[in-house]
Amino acid sequence: MKAFSKLFQKIEQTTSTNAKVKALVEFFEEAPDPDKIWAIALFTHRRPKRTVSTTFLRLWAAELANIPDWLFENSYHIVGDLAETIALVLPVNKVSVDKPLAQWITEIAALKNEPEEVKKEYIIEAWNALDKNQRFLFNKLITGGFRVGISQRLITKALSKYLEVDDSKIAHRLMGDWSPFDISFQDLMVSEDFKDNISRPYPFYLAYSVEKELEDLHPVEEWSAEWKWDGIRGQFIYRENEVFIWSRGEELVTDRFPELHTIPNGLEYDFVIDGEILAFYEGQPMNFQHLQKRIGRKSVGKKLIKDVPVVFMVYDLIEYKGEDIRQLPLKERRSLLNQLVKESNSENLILSEQVEFTEWSELRALIEEARARKTEGFMLKNLHSPYRDGRKKGDWWKWKVDPFTIDAVMIYAQRGHGRRANLFTDFTFALWDGDRLVTFAKAYSGLTDVEFQELSRFVRKNTIERFGPVHSVKADLVFELAFEGIQESKRHKSGIALRFPRILRWRKDKKASEANTLADIKTLLD
Amino acid sequence: MAKLLEHNDKGIYCEVADVYIDPWKAVKKAFITHAHADHARPGSSEYVCVDASKNIIKHRLSTQNVSSIPFGETLSVNGVKFSFHPAGHIIGSAQIRVEYKGEVWVVSGDYKTEKDHLSGEFAPLKCNTFITECTFGLPVFNWRPQAEIFSDINEWWAKNYADKKISFVSAYSLGKAQRVISGLDASIGKIYCHAAVENINEIVRDSGFNIQKTFRLDPDVPRKELEGAMIVAPPGFMNSNFISKLKNVDLASASGWMNLRGARRRRSVDRGFVLSDHADWTGLLDTINATEAEKILVTHGYVNVFSKYLQEQGYDASILETEYEGDEVELESTADESV
Numbered sequence A: 001m002k003a004f005s006k007l008f009q010k011i012e013q014t015t016s017t018n019a020k021v022k023a024l025v026e027f028f029e030e031a032p033d034p035d036k037i038w039a040i041a042l043f044t045h046r047r048p049k050r051t052v053s054t055t056f057l058r059l060w061a062a063e064l065a066n067i068p069d070w071l072f073e074n075s076y077h078i079v080g081d082l083a084e085t086i087a088l089v090l091p092v093n094k095v096s097v098d099k100p101l102a103q104w105i106t107e108i109a110a111l112k113n114e115p116e117e118v119k120k121e122y123i124i125e126a127w128n129a130l131d132k133n134q135r136f137l138f139n140k141l142i143t144g145g146f147r148v149g150i151s152q153r154l155i156t157k158a159l160s161k162y163l164e165v166d167d168s169k170i171a172h173r174l175m176g177d178w179s180p181f182d183i184s185f186q187d188l189m190v191s192e193d194f195k196d197n198i199s200r201p202y203p204f205y206l207a208y209s210v211e212k213e214l215e216d217l218h219p220v221e222e223w224s225a226e227w228k229w230d231g232i233r234g235q236f237i238y239r240e241n242e243v244f245i246w247s248r249g250e251e252l253v254t255d256r257f258p259e260l261h262t263i264p265n266g267l268e269y270d271f272v273i274d275g276e277i278l279a280f281y282e283g284q285p286m287n288f289q290h291l292q293k294r295i296g297r298k299s300v301g302k303k304l305i306k307d308v309p310v311v312f313m314v315y316d317l318i319e320y321k322g323e324d325i326r327q328l329p330l331k332e333r334r335s336l337l338n339q340l341v342k343e344s345n346s347e348n349l350i351l352s353e354q355v356e357f358t359e360w361s362e363l364r365a366l367i368e369e370a371r372a373r374k375t376e377g378f379m380l381k382n383l384h385s386p387y388r389d390g391r392k393k394g395d396w397w398k399w400k401v402d403p404f405t406i407d408a409v410m411i412y413a414q415r416g417h418g419r420r421a422n423l424f425t426d427f428t429f430a431l432w433d434g435d436r437l438v439t440f441a442k443a444y445s446g447l448t449d450v451e452f453q454e455l456s457r458f459v460r461k462n463t464i465e466r467f468g469p470v471h472s473v474k475a476d477l478v479f480e481l482a483f484e485g486i487q488e489s490k491r492h493k494s495g496i497a498l499r500f501p502r503i504l505r506w507r508k509d510k511k512a513s514e515a516n517t518l519a520d521i522k523t524l525l526d
Numbered sequence B: 001m002a003k004l005l006e007h008n009d010k011g012i013y014c015e016v017a018d019v020y021i022d023p024w025k026a027v028k029k030a031f032i033t034h035a036h037a038d039h040a041r042p043g044s045s046e047y048v049c050v051d052a053s054k055n056i057i058k059h060r061l062s063t064q065n066v067s068s069i070p071f072g073e074t075l076s077v078n079g080v081k082f083s084f085h086p087a088g089h090i091i092g093s094a095q096i097r098v099e100y101k102g103e104v105w106v107v108s109g110d111y112k113t114e115k116d117h118l119s120g121e122f123a124p125l126k127c128n129t130f131i132t133e134c135t136f137g138l139p140v141f142n143w144r145p146q147a148e149i150f151s152d153i154n155e156w157w158a159k160n161y162a163d164k165k166i167s168f169v170s171a172y173s174l175g176k177a178q179r180v181i182s183g184l185d186a187s188i189g190k191i192y193c194h195a196a197v198e199n200i201n202e203i204v205r206d207s208g209f210n211i212q213k214t215f216r217l218d219p220d221v222p223r224k225e226l227e228g229a230m231i232v233a234p235p236g237f238m239n240s241n242f243i244s245k246l247k248n249v250d251l252a253s254a255s256g257w258m259n260l261r262g263a264r265r266r267r268s269v270d271r272g273f274v275l276s277d278h279a280d281w282t283g284l285l286d287t288i289n290a291t292e293a294e295k296i297l298v299t300h301g302y303v304n305v306f307s308k309y310l311q312e313q314g315y316d317a318s319i320l321e322t323e324y325e326g327d328e329v330e331l332e333s334t335a336d337e338s339v
């Protein structure tokens, strides 16, 4: 684990991409194969199943640190990360052992069915033999969530350098459902025939928000525009008569959408298509909130399928008749896709139409209809573009409609974490309902540091009551909030829930009485 | 009977002597623990501090109405005996001991228990009531010895020197900056200081402290000359044009907060050196125990958590509310943007 810990620190101690890649390459050059594949798995958010509950970890850590449980919990709240809190409160280790990363993981996995005392003894012995940094990583092996400054792209780059293989090949190999418990580093990254895994998806091509004038995208004839549907981006795979559906979050969701299994509809060749899983009722897309009901469940009942049927709104074709066609220009991929959709003739496969336009001004007028059409705006794609992997600038752009906005009163504030513990960073907002204020959204971010400090001063001076870290505050300040969507919600007092609420600006020009009402925001529901 | 020290809307007040300690509003007579902005505020008619702090307070508050006494000496005001004792926090930082009719109160100001070359050696004082800071009053804050931290800093600098990179350490200009400088190995390269830091360096040198040779960072300095050098500057300067235009610079921050990953990431520095001028968890608890105080008042920091823990440990502890708004780094991060 020392080598892995050193790698982790090197990565954390630099903001330079090159230095991170270099550190990874150096690690790959030295590490045994099992450690390599585990490092890759951890950095790409594939973690072993938890075998020790975090409740126990907290209790044991508090015990070993000789502090009361409540103090441990408070510290955890302030640090914001359990693995780190444990690593920090424990006394300095007196002995030290070094085992390979893969061995630690295997040992932790083997604890699964052991009684509590055995687990406890193992964990405490490990804590006592690891330094602060290694302890942190050891805890992460149990609790998961390696949020480190490494993107999929960075690890891909490092592997491509180390193995001297093109990065798009590496990116593809890293996709899908694999676990170091079942596959070796050689088989995953190096072996010639890796097609054995028929469920393996391709990396999604992701777009940035359009940042220039539309007119800079020229000539205009080379661009296509499609509505940006508000569902779940997905990849539909049909290989060897089997269907696999992946969400953009690289989660296999095949079983959640049984009605999509009929899409191949007799087609006799393998294909992979990219599109949007969309709740769709009687020829019309439904609001995203309906789809949410289906995302939450692993198995779906008949009633739910009847109430919230889904379709696959298809954007692109990336594998055709068993061949990877990502390098073909979009125009050609789309014409093959047209043909595929026709041949399948499945009612659950709908082609995302390309909007006809000859000048950008036409789209500017049309985007006004985006919300009425239950879309988020447009996707603009260059017709010559290949299907790239990851987020790349230039060929594809997303163009979202402006968010909804509303003026609301801040009435609760919560302290931040870490060194921001002296500042208030999380706020709850309310709207008027008669002469009452009803809370309807929580939001943070969107203010400058100076504004946060000013706001914190206000909270301190105008606190009415404290509930732990939460302060109720005199209803005085008005903020303009932005949000992407609104839906009815039984769980909230206000009866509504917002998508992605955030603070847009502090309306110092408005008094609390001038904030919007609950009735105002409800007019946005439809 | 009224308490010897009371807290009101202006600060910690001694009614018998009509004296405030570290007041946050303008008062007649202010005793100052140290020159940081959250303790020494401008506008009062008269300031009293320890000798080592005098010139710095004059500079920071732009006032001449500052008198001082040496560490350990007593100043009586209407029968109340005031004295200053090293707090180990920064140059000239003091705990203030207040004695009246046999009753002793101590106001810690900010303090650090580990000894450095500049700040004087902290020692706990026996008292009846101890007003203690608790900036790092959580069990997650335990410092490694400063010698280890300085060797990390120098190792980092030496590596950057070899790579022809500039090393940049952000440290608040009074205290942390001088402490960092005193730990730097000048055989590695040249040390440049931001004007805010260099101004303090000069005052401190004039007051007889030995701070090694540093160069004032001139905005027109040829960038080539900075290769391999060390720049010490306040946190706000990190986002300046000067720094963001440099290509070959490695950024670091020296602060107790760097103990937390979240803080390092928010600052987006390459390196976070855990170097604090405050007592850590163990330092606070050991000090409180050593004062043998019957009553503990906590201020500055995680006051709720810390006082609750002390109560559980059997202390008569409570919170002293202040208008404290953040640590030194935060207060400085919005200032000092230019060279």
Ligand SMILES: [Zn+2]
Pocket: B034, B036, B089, B110, B328
């Ligand atoms: Zn201070």
Ligand SMILES: [Zn+2]
Pocket: B036, B038, B039, B109, B110, B300, B328
């Ligand atoms: Zn302070």
